[in-house]
Amino acid sequence: MSAAHTRTGREPGHAVVIGGGISGLAAAHRLLEGGARVTVLEASGRLGGKLHAGAIAGVPVDLGAESMLARRPEAVDLARAVGLGDRLQPPATATASLWTRGALRPMPKGHVMGVPGDLLAASGVISPDGMARIAEDETLARTEAGEDVAVGEYVAARLGREVVDRLVEPLLGGVYAGDAYRISMRAAVPQLFEAARTQRSLIEGVRAIQARAAATAPPEGTPPVFMGIDGGIGTLPAAVADAVRRAGGEILLGTPVEELRWAAGEGWRIRLGDRTIAADAVVMAAPAGAAAGLLRADCPAAATALDTVDYASMALVTMAFRRADLDRVPDGSGFLVPPVDGHRIKASTFASHKWGWIDAADPGLFVLRTSLGRYQDAADLQRDDSELVALSLADLGAAVGLTARPVASTVTRWEGGLPQYSVGHLERVARIREAVARMPGALRVCGAVYDGVGIPACIGSARRAADELLGTLTPDSVPAE
Template identity: 50%
Template sequence: MSSAPVTTRPHVAVVGGGIAGLAAALEVLDALPDAAVTVLEAGERTGGKLRSESVAGHRVDVGAESVLAVRPEAVDLMARVGGGDDVVAPATTSASVWSRGALYPMPRATLMGVPADPFSARGILTDDEVTRLADEQPWAGGAPSGDVSVGEYVSARLGPAVVDRLVEPLLGGVYAGHARRLSLQATMPVLWERAVRGESLLGGRPAAPSASDGSARPPFAGLVGGLGRLASLVEDALRARGALVRTGAVVRGLERVGDRWRLVVGSAAAPDAVEADAVVLAVPPAPAGRLLAGHAPEASRLLGEVETASTAVVTLAVHRAGLTDVTGSGVLVPPVEGRVVKASTFSFAKWAWVGALSRDVVHLRASVGRAGEHAALRRDDTELVGLARTEVGELLGRPLPPVVDHHVQRWGGALPQYAVGHVGRVAAVRRDVARLPGVEVAGASYDGVGIPAVIASATTAAHAVAHHLSTAASRGEAR
């Protein structure tokens, strides 16, 4: 009688401790409870763009502060790690648009700025621009045969003003990019599908999914105490299940050693080797490309070509007096207006829990930075705070109350730009990476920059890793 082969627990290394890496690690443990999992994060803390800081003595988000709740991934993750009871919908989602020196309500039924009713955009657009919007034109040559930019396509069919004053500020908020450089197929897939079918772009937003009880599901959600809590909750869940989470762990190299992978961690002077049976690369495109250079050259090249945008979030705590009449979630500013601030979020009005933090001060945010625009971000923190206070006051038509405290969070290279042809490039990256046994990629560089899309990519990567390890184990290759 032969004895059973001696095996050890498979080891999965996850490079990157943003929400993609954390979610991938958790999903691996769900699929393979006996696996050893190590998360290697280069920074001082996990969470990536999920981050909260103390401003005027209260912790508020200084990164992402809401998730798209019509997709289930983020809300489901919150529930899985013990945050389900703290999931909240915004108190208001009614934003305004600053156009030609005045504020106008954003049309309610829009799809990334394209309104279902052209006449609901009057004010933001002039009468002539509304007339052009209503006079939808066909795309020359029929349905597009390949990817095109959002700006080129929407401008040709609905007029350039729709792009400049409605689409641009919304795309700028999500991608920090420019409509005339971003992919229609990747960033606005619903409009892309309509384009391919030769349909009107004025159909408005698709019907929102319903909750399990049949009621309409709110389109957005946040977390009491800030979305920054989600990273901490996932990290705590990982540690409780035996995962190792290392911060300050810069991964400088990826090597193939026999049937395993070796990650070179730390400085060149004092490198540390971490060996693993499978690896998930959940890092931005440039570092992912560098790690793949010796193994998947096509993927490495394509990832190295992905442009990223840097942004900053200026959080202000100001005296409550003087803002008691402010309503709505905030203001979007089209780039044609030539301002430094591209959007302002009235956090105290948007989130009931933020509004209840203090009787004396309220918190609001200003966003700065678009792809290729570096001048604004070269300003020091003091100048950015001053500009934010001045410009938000101008948007409101009166000076902001005195600033009690502030925080400037700079996000260098935080948002990958989905240029024309992005979907094809991602497919090519994945084909090349698929030749590497046990290596997967995940994160905002692939299938969407929103948190639900990022979590979905992490889940896909984790399942692929689990399948690889299970298949190897069935062949007696597991260690």
């Protein structure tokens, strides 16, 4: 019997959250709303995980994730709940391009993760031969998707490899830093997977998705698709942490968990170096490798499944230029780069254009950033910071004619930063959750490994984990709305 079951009266149970990224912090926030006692354990000296606020040349910037999906409510709701509502800002521009075939080309419209519903939408990016291959989709026999299939594999079978290599790959790469020929369509692009299962023609399937979206289009004045925060998305974890502390939660930094064990009649025992703490429930919000190591003794089935999750590493190069030094300021919010074109950078964001608060912080500076590194293509990440800056400047020179030197630069490396949703990912996640749910002690998992790598998905995952535990920790409570 767990310690939670031996408490008397209405004394709240103690939940320990392992991991102080946005998922762990969101889980702690939810648990405290529900009346539990909470301790957050973070191995590093910083909260927030891939959300990281910083500064360059005195201008506040994000050194990790920079925006969040606003049409999904969890992240925006949490920001408002912790006092950041008045700092929410949409992008000032969302006009992105593709750097491909030697030029910056407008990002085609009318697509679902790069899959066009209109053949003309792909013109200019796709060659005449590639356009002819796309048209074959209308007459090809059905391509079975089965229980799951790689995005690239299915789209190439229907529309040809050019669509994958020049449209799908850079868009998926911007989310996962991954390989479209390995990423699960069912997990990463569920709308497209449903179209593949129900439609013979993929183009017709995309058109049906677009028609449904148009029929249910949000009314005028609805918030934009994406949202940022004045000062950076990286300010959200600190605000959530402050709210957790105000509600009585404890947060311990520089506190790696060395062992997690369940003992009948005693509950969870969590060893932290020379001391051990007890818990009635545990939320595992650590990355897959760390989670597997801690669960291996008591939940080997979950650990085995977690061991199969791969990660991609990447680096962000943030640079500030004097506008007076620029021959011309690039237009738009930035550009994506198809790997097939052989360039070093995979994307560039013109931060001063995209976020009004960056531009307002110093109108005399132009801030941009590039990203490097993809799944199983991390050789450049072994270079030192100055080399990554030089590689970025060379590609920016070729893409937009940039010849100026930055007045400041900083490189942020995300080693194993993005989990890869390979084919069968949803089944893997189901096995993990089933295994932890069978544990005699109250245990749940959350984070980017499970339900999506975006900020709202991580927060939604955290809320689900917290809500499933609250009945054990506070039997008389109702999960917060």
